[in-house]
Structure formats: structure tokens, C-alpha cells
Amino acid sequence: MDYVTGGDAELSIRRIGTHGHRSGTIGPRPDHVVFWLADGRARLTADDGSSWDVGAERPMMLSASVAYGFDTDATAMTLLHLSPALLGGGGGPAAEFRQPDAADPRIEPLRALLRDVTGRVLDPALPVDERAALNRRIATVVLSTFSPSRSDVEHRMRRAIRFVHDQADQPLSVADIADSCGLSERGVQDLFRRRLAVTPMQYLREVRLDRVHLELGRSRSGGLLVSDVARRWQFTHLGRFAAHYRARFGEQPHETITRGPGAV
Numbered sequence: 194m195d196y197v198t199g200g201d202a203e204l205s206i207r208r209i210g211t212h213g214h215r216s217g218t219i220g221p222r223p224d225h226v227v228f229w230l231a232d233g234r235a236r237l238t239a240d241d242g243s244s245w246d247v248g249a250e251r252p253m254m255l256s257a258s259v260a261y262g263f264d265t266d267a268t269a270m271t272l273l274h275l276s277p278a279l280l281g282g283g284g285g286p287a288a289e290f291r292q293p294d295a296a297d298p299r300i301e302p303l304r305a306l307l308r309d310v311t312g313r314v315l316d317p318a319l320p321v322d323e324r325a326a327l328n329r330r331i332a333t334v335v336l337s338t339f340s341p342s343r344s345d346v347e348h349r350m351r352r353a354i355r356f357v358h359d360q361a362d363q364p365l366s367v368a369d370i371a372d373s374c375g376l377s378e379r380g381v382q383d384l385f386r387r388r389l390a391v392t393p394m395q396y397l398r399e400v401r402l403d404r405v406h407l408e409l410g411r412s413r414s415g416g417l418l419v420s421d422v423a424r425r426w427q428f429t430h431l432g433r434f435a436a437h438y439r440a441r442f443g444e445q446p447h448e449t450i451t452r453g454p455g456a457v
Contacts, residue, residue, distance in 0.1 A: 195209065195210030195211075196208070196209055196210075196323070197315065198257060198314065198315075199314055199315035199317060199433075200282060200315070200324075200380055201276070201315075201316050201324060202276065203217065203275070203278065203279040203325075203328050203333070203454070204273070204275050204276070204314065204327075204328040204331060205273075205274045205314070205353070206271060206272065206273050206274075206311055206314045206315055206428075207271070207272045207274070208267060208269070208270075208271050209216040209269070209270050209271075209334070209413060210269045210306060211267070211268055211269070211270075211278070212268065213266075214264075214266050215263075215264075215265055216263060216264040216265070216410060217376075218260060218261065218262050218263070219255060219260065219261045219262075219263065220260050221257060221258050221259065221260055221417040222257055223257060223276075223286065224257055224274045224275060224276050224277065225254060225255065225257045225274070225277065225280065225284060225288075225290070226254070226255040226257075226272050226273065226274050226275075227252050227253065227254050227255075227270045227272070227273040227303075227339075228252070228253055228255065228270055228271065228273070228319070228367060229246065229249075229250055229251060229253065229270065229271055229277070229304075229452050230248070230249045230250070230251070230265070230269070231249060231250075231267065231268070231269035231270060231271070231361050232249050232267055232268045232269060232381045233249065233262055233265060233266040233267035233268060234248055234249070234265065234266060234267070235247040235264065235266075236263065236264045237253060237257050237259060237261055237263050237264070237265060238262040238263075238313070239260070239261055240259055240260040240261070241259075241314035245292060245427060248295065248419060249267070251295055251300065252300060252303050252338070253292060254290040254292060254335075254338075254339040254371075255312075256289045256290050257277060257287075257391075258286060258287050258288070258289060258291060258375055260405060271307075271311065273307070273331070275331075276336060276343055278333055279328060279329075279332045280335065281338060282338075282419070284332075284336060285376075285377065285380060286352045286377070287349070287374075287375045287376050288338035290321075290340070291339055291340055292339070293338065293339070295421060297336045299337065301337060302334055302337075302338070303334050303335065304331075305395045306331065306334050307331075310327060310330075310331065311350065313327060314327065314331075328444045346384070349374040349375060349376060349384065349389055350384060351369075351385070352372070352373055352374040353370055353373055353374040353376075353385075353393070354374075354396075355398050356369075356373035356374070357393070357396060357400055357409065358372060358400055358433075359368060360373075361397065361400045361401050361427075362403060362426055362427065363427070364402075364427055365393075365397060365427075367376065367381065367382065368393060370393045370397070371393075381393055384453060387388050398437065399441070401426040401427060401428065402426075402437060402438055402441050402442075404426050405423060405426050405428070405446070406437065406438070406441075406442055406449060408422050408450070409422060409446055409449040409450050410449050410450075413451050417450060418425075419447060419450070420448075423446070
């Protein structure tokens with residue numbers, strides 16, 4: 194196998210020459226990869242079942258967080274590796290990118306740019322400042338070609354919300370919620386603020402308050418202890434719990450019990 198590589202930690206290019214048919218898998222990795230074939234064809238399948246038949250000279254984005262299967266008869270291909278940091282907020286490690294159709298006009302500017310700059314990226318003598326400017330130029334065109342999928346944002350939001358509801362009785366942190374949907378702590382904080390105007394922990398608290406309210410309202414026993422229910426839903430500071438409860442429901446927890454099932 195022939196192999197040529199060059200670039201830096203933010204952006205690098207790898208040219209690979211192979212002989213004969215190849216197939217395999219590409220697991221999730223720390224960087225995003227744009228690849229294109231010099232000849233032949235490839236079948237690319239993402240871990241959600243999406244698949245593409247790829248011809249020569251068609252750039253394709255392999256999102257860092259996604260696993261892919263591939264099958265190809267190409268004898269030469271080029272891979273452009275880009276760090277999530279270089280792609281900025283639109284291309285964090287959990288971002289999933291859209292694949293434009295083969296006839297999409299957005300592909301041509303990227304294709305032309307790659308033909309023009311590949312040799313410079315591979316040049317080890319390229320000055321550091323010129324390389325940094327070139328990296329930014331390539332990243333800008335990559336982002337405009339493979340805009341992150343909005344549906345991915347919706348999917349991650351649903352996963353985070355489902356996790357909070359399923360695990361509300363467990364001790365949870367922002368990191369736990371972020372892990373549940375494949376985002377960084379900052380990413381999940383930003384997502385909740387944009388979509389729900391609350392932090393993840395504020396949302397978790399509201400879910401827990403709702404669970405306590407439901408449990409107290411269903412009680413038919415005057416012996417039910419508010420403190421037991423509150424602690425079951427991870428409220429360890431009873432004074433703060435009572436204040437949050439009153440702010441949300443307009444009554445004290447013991448008043449919810451007094452009203453009883455079906456009371457207005």
C-alpha cells in the first residue's frame with residue numbers, strides 16, 4: 194500500500210494507494226474526515242443504516258461520532274482530517290454532517306479547492322502562518338459544503354430529555370446528561386438553554402418536582418412523609434426543596450397531600 198501524509202494537528206491530508214477490493218469498518222474517532230476517490234466506486238454505510246454509492250472525485254464527510262462500513266474497488270483515495278476545534282461550534286466532536294447529493298452545486302467549490310491546495314498541505318516546508326491561514330480557508334469551505342444536520346440536534350435533545358426522565362430518581366450530574374446524548378458538558382448546557390431556556394440541572398429539578406407532586410397527590414395515607422418522597426427524588430436539602438415546590442405548584446407539599454386524590 195502506498196501512503197503519503199502531511200499537515201499538522203488541526204488539518205492533515207493522507208493519500209493512500211491500494212491494490213484490489215477492500216472492505217471494513219471505520220469506528221468513531223477524534224476528528225472529522227473528508228474523503229474522495231481517485232477512481233472506482235465505494236459503498237458507504239453509516240451506523241444508523243444510511244448508505245451512499247460514491248463515485249470518483251465526490252467528496253464525502255465522515256463525521257467523527259459516527260461509525261461507518263465501507264466497500265470499495267478504488268485503487269487510490271485521499272483523506273482530509275479536520276479537528277473539531279478547527280471547524281468551530283458547528284463541527285464539534287459530536288456533530289453529524291449532511292452529505293450533499295452528488296449533483297449538489299456546493300460540492301464543486303470544495304472539489305476545486307482540494308485540487309488547488311492538496312500539494313501545499315502536504316508540503317512540509319509550508320510556513321506556519323501560511324498553513325494556519327490555509328487550514329482556516331479549507332475549514333470554511335468544508336463547513337459550507339457539509340452543514341451540520343439540524344435533525345442531529347433534535348435527536349440529541351430527545352435523547353437527553355429521555356435520559357433525564359428515565360433516571361430522575363438517580364444522582365445525576367451535567368456530565369451524565371451530556372454523556373447520554375454524546376455531547377460535551379458545554380454542548381449540552383448550550384443545547385438546553387437554546388431549546389428550553391433552562392440549564393440541564395434546572396430541567397432535571399423540574400422533572401423531579403413533578404414526580405414528587407404526582408406521588409404526593411396520589412397519596413391516600415396521612416402517614417406519608419414528605420421528606421421520604423423528597424429524598425427518593427434526590428432532594429437532600431428540604432428547605433430549598435420546599436421553596437422550589439411552592440414556586441412551581443403554588444402550595445406547600447403537605448397541602449398537596451391534604452387535598453388528596455381527585456381533589457381540586
